[in-house]
Amino acid sequence: MSRTDDDLIARLEAMPLEQARTAIHHRRLGCDFDSPNHRLCLSWLTAKDDAARAAREEASLSISREALANSEQARRVAVKANIIAIIAMILATxxxxxxLVISVMHSSPK
Structure with a gap:
């Protein structure tokens, strides 16, 4: 990249992203439509958008992984609860x- 390109990127980096987006789309940076500088600005904006999208996707994946771990833990707890319920039913029976067995044994003729 040339010094002019570096200066243009530095100007873009100094702005909030939405302000830079508006400046690029309205060609307020002194770049003619489809000029090399305008294409550089669009490329910079695309890279920023791609990075933001990747960050959102990573956050979404992280949430999905956490939800999967929580559901696995809930499944294990449910299995344990079912086992305890079965044992309780057996003990109640x-x-x-x-x-009844004891009373029958005591009342049987000898």
Whole structure:
């Protein structure tokens, strides 16, 4: 890149992105439409947009990974809860039947 290109990029970098976008689209930087400088500005803007999109996608992926981890943890907790419920039902059944078995054993003729 030439010094002029570096200066143009430095001017763009000094502006907030939306201000730079407006300046590029309205050719307020002294660049004629489709001139090498205008193409450089558009290329810079595309690179900034691509970087922002990549950051959003990475954030979205991070959220998805976290949601997947949370759902796996919830699945493990649900399986444990189901096992505990089955054990509780078995114990309740045994507790209900045991007194009946004991009473039958005590009342049987000898």
């Amino acid at each position: 045994v507790a209900g039947v045991l007194p």
